[in-house]
Amino acid sequence: MAQAATHDHHDEHHDEHHEHQNFFQRWVMSTNHKDIGTLYLVFSLLMFFIGGSFAMVIRAELFKPGMQLVQPYFFNEMTTMHALVMIFGAVMPAFVGLGNWMIPMMVGAPDMALPRMNNLSFWILPFAFALMLSTLFLPGGGPAGGWTMYPPLSLQSASLAYVVFAVHLMGISSIMGAINIIATILNMRAPGMDLLKMPVFVWSWLITAFLLIAVMPVLAGAVTMLLTDKYFNTHFFDAAGGGDPVLFQHVFWFFGHPEVYIMILPAFGIISEIIPTFARKPIFGYKAMVFAIASIAFLSFIVWAHHMFAVGLPLGAEIFFMYATMLIAVPTGVKVFNWVATMWGGSMTFETPMLFAVAFVILFTIGGFSGLMLALVPADFAYHDTYFVVAHFHYVLVTGAIFAIMAATYYWIPKWTGHMYSEFWGKVHFWNSVVWVNVLFFPQHFLGLAGMPRRIPDYNVAFANFNMISSIGGFLFGASQLIFLGVIIHCVWFSKKKATDRVWEGAKGLEWTLSSPPPHHSFSVAPVIHDEELAHGHVED
Amino acid sequence: MGQQQDIYYVPSKSQWPIVAAVVMFLTVFGAAHWLNAEPGESSFGKTLLLIGFIGILLMFFGWFRSVIHESMAGRYNSQVDRSFRMGMMWFIFSEVMFFGAFFGALFYIRMFSVPWLGGYGHGVLTHQFLWSDYAASWGSGGGNGPAHVGGSFETVGPWGLPLLNTLILLSSSVTVTIAHHALKAGHRGKVLLFLGFTVLLGASFLYCQAHEYMEAYKDLNLTLGTGVYGCTFFMLTGFHGLHVTLGTIMLAIIWLRVLAGHFSKDHHFGFEAVAWYWHFVDVVWLGLFMFVYIL
Known part of the structure; x- marks a missing residue:
């Protein structure tokens, strides 16, 4: 039975038709998962540099003790905006962009299930960030109470309404994106692509999308309560009226904890694609990997109060949340074990994606261990709101999520563009990143254990040395990302080296059976699935 | 699972x-x-x-118009239909989670923050040092918190208008189901009749709720500013009321579409999506009736 993708337009029967579109039609009115994926990735890269420049301001101010560069309020704006931009602007859109590009190709579909909604999901984002970033230039300044927006501090901010509405827009965008991904995975798979034959990346996105739909509305509810508390005389978070500021923290973190898994589960998926390719072995324990992701997603709903140990919770709650949090180490341990076991005995080569993937396994695990330390209630009383926390979540988010995104970029960019990137400069980028990121964040563990609080522009002279080292690492890590930009620009526009269809010798899966770059509609004819062609090999039932 | 399709469908570019x-x-x-x-x-x-x-509003009108045109032209195959169904189901799930945030806030306030302020259990020191004369209770006694924010107030009793509203919404669920069965049986007159009933029931619900709100503001001194009782009451019933408004508008549009002959016996996803939404609004109301009005 022949299958062909059809368009409404009569003149669109051949792949070359998109050359006839003008710029606006191609990029703004798109219904093509690749173009929309590209938009997401470019937007995310832009936000990565904007958020990164905020981080540079923070590290410059913290270069030495005392106040030297910026006003305290501006410093607070920087810490707040750095987090909001990196989380909602850089990491999440990057994963959605990767999902957009890869999921239809990986499951053998022509496009996403709901292509027009896909376009709307993206185009909301630039407006949402314009709204949020504009507050930096408005009278009263931007949000400065931390990205968590705890009341009553956040209620003093003149920009609260802007940030709340920006968060609403981002939430709408994420929910629509997630609905689209679920519908694509459940409804658009090629014949024979059973659920347990899907690549781990697709599985990780299916579960992530579920998390997004479950928790983004909760965040919308939480910030709506902030808005009404400030402007409409409600008292959700005001004890005088019977409310409780801690209520906000509960609702926020009910969103916030699944959110941190939203930012790492697709990374797990990416690493589970890359390691088998360069170890030239099927992934070890495919089903265990899938069930581990599902277990982590389930547990993410019952651990939120570990962000609030120091707020004064009842003892029973602290103990429950401590044990539930530690339980997450079990499925995460399964994943790390399986990545290592996949590499064990493999015939490995270390191209740039693999270097980032191996660095991910090691450095993410360090972040995981410091997370276990923070999960201990009695220890957390000392660590809470110190630089130890900052070090922890930057290990899981920078060397975790961001390294995975970079690995994915190097891994798939030859497929996207049809050209090889410069392996030499990729490796230069990798080694600079991996060295300086540790110089940047590792000393922050010591600072935190010694008691340096986070989100404060000045500090005791006792913390001077490690802060200076950390700042130097920060500047150089930031500068290293310019190499990344250079490698991407070179690969997209200047690289002469054509990529083969398979690109990597050990690469398996449907996306590598397409040409590089792939045709406008990924699979106009549904592919025939051969088990031995899949990345995880043949799965026994 | 998308495996019997002869042809894939990818929609054309759209400005919407x-x-x-x-x-x-x-x-x-x-x-x-x-x-x-x-x-x-x-x-x-x-x-x-x-x-x-x-x-x-114009965007919704234009976007839906183009989708309806494409659907009427028979461009959507069963795979597209399934994608739409999944989209609507997961959208309703996200709405459930949105209400979950406000229900969660209500439960937390009633189970923890108000009793703690009154000196029970965990928050005993706040009570002793700040509000030692506050006796925790819900409703008109202490529902507006230890500072009695907004002044003394009365609550809306559950067995008057709210009970009537419950009956209205439950019957509207029945009428929309009858209309659905009639649509599947191909009786367009019956569909129009019962769907029309559903729209009227939705509108009467909104009328009753508007009446209740006015009574609360004028006679009971129960406002959005009446401490946590007022804000949980109005935010929960208010967001629900917004959803009923939206649902009623959607039902009215579906009524017009039935009149225009847009739906066939086995091709009427628009009808079903709105019916699902209506049932969801109904279920949320049952939760509200139980936890906001009765308990």
Whole structure:
């Protein structure tokens, strides 16, 4: 039975038709998962540099003790905006962009299930960030109470309404994106692509999308309560009226904890694609990997109060949340074990994606261990709101999520563009990143254990040395990302080296059976699935 | 699972997504500006909000019109139909989670924050040092917190209008189901009759709720500013009321579409999506009736 993708337009029967579109039609009115994926990735890269420049301001101010560069309020704006931009602007859109590009190709579909909604999901984002970033230039300044927006501090901010509405827009965008991904995975798979034959990346996105739909509305509810508390005389978070500021923290973190898994589960998926390719072995324990992701997603709903140990919770709650949090180490341990076991005995080569993937396994695990330390209630009383926390979540988010995104970029960019990137400069980028990121964040563990609080522009002279080292690492890590930009620009526009269809010798899966770059509609004819062609090999039932 | 398709469908390019993004931005940008305007100062935010809101209505009209045209032209195959169904189901799930946030807030306030302020269990020191004379209770006694924010007030009893509203919504669920069965049986007159009933029931629910709100503000001194009782009451019933409004409008549009002959016996996803939404609104109301009015 022949299958062909059809368009409404009569003149669109051949792949070359998109050359006839003008710029606006191609990029703004798109219904093509690749173009929309590209938009997401470019937007995310832009936000990565904007958020990164905020981080540079923070590290410059913290270069030495005392106040030297910026006003305290501006410093607070920087810490707040750095987090909001990196989380909602850089990491999440990057994963959605990767999902957009890869999921239809990986499951053998022509496009996403709901292509027009896909376009709307993206185009909301630039407006949402314009709204949020504009507050930096408005009278009263931007949000400065931390990205968590705890009341009553956040209620003093003149920009609260802007940030709340920006968060609403981002939430709408994420929910629509997630609905689209679920519908694509459940409804658009090629014949024979059973659920347990899907690549781990697709599985990780299916579960992530579920998390997004479950928790983004909760965040919308939480910030709506902030808005009404400030402007409409409600008292959700005001004890005088019977409310409780801690209520906000509960609702926020009910969103916030699944959110941190939203930012790492697709990374797990990416690493589970890359390691088998360069170890030239099927992934070890495919089903265990899938069930581990599902277990982590389930547990993410019952651990939120570990962000609030120091707020004064009842003892029973602290103990429950401590044990539930530690339980997450079990499925995460399964994943790390399986990545290592996949590499064990493999015939490995270390191209740039693999270097980032191996660095991910090691450095993410360090972040995981410091997370276990923070999960201990009695220890957390000392660590809470110190630089130890900052070090922890930057290990899981920078060397975790961001390294995975970079690995994915190097891994798939030859497929996207049809050209090889410069392996030499990729490796230069990798080694600079991996060295300086540790110089940047590792000393922050010591600072935190010694008691340096986070989100404060000045500090005791006792913390001077490690802060200076950390700042130097920060500047150089930031500068290293310019190499990344250079490698991407070179690969997209200047690289002469054509990529083969398979690109990597050990690469398996449907996306590598397409040409590089792939045709406008990924699979106009549904592919025939051969088990031995899949990345995880043949799965026994 | 999308495996019996002869042909894949990819929709053509559309201007509606970018229009939607722009009008959504105008709406919230206007709203944020308006909220931040000094009292008495005329703000362009209000105008912008209005333009954006009208833009959203036009956008919905235009986007749905093009989708309906494409659907009527028979362009959507069963795979597209399944994608739409999944989209609607997961959208309703996200709405459930949105209400979950406010129900969660209500439960937390009633189970923890109010009793703690009254000296029970965990929050005993706050009680002793700040509000030692506050006796925790819900309802008109202490529902507006230890500072009695908003002054003394009365609550809305469950067995008057709220009970009537419960009966109205439950019967509207029955009528919409009868209409669905009639649609599947191909009796268009019966569909119009019972769907019309459903729209009227939705409208009467809204009328009763508006009446209840006016009574609460005028006679009971129960307002949005009446401590946590007032804000949980009005935010929960208010968001529900907004959803009923939306649902009623959607039902009315579906009624017009039935009249126009848009639906066939086995091809009427638009009808079903709105019916699902209506049932969801109904179930949320049952939760509200139980936890906001009765308990």
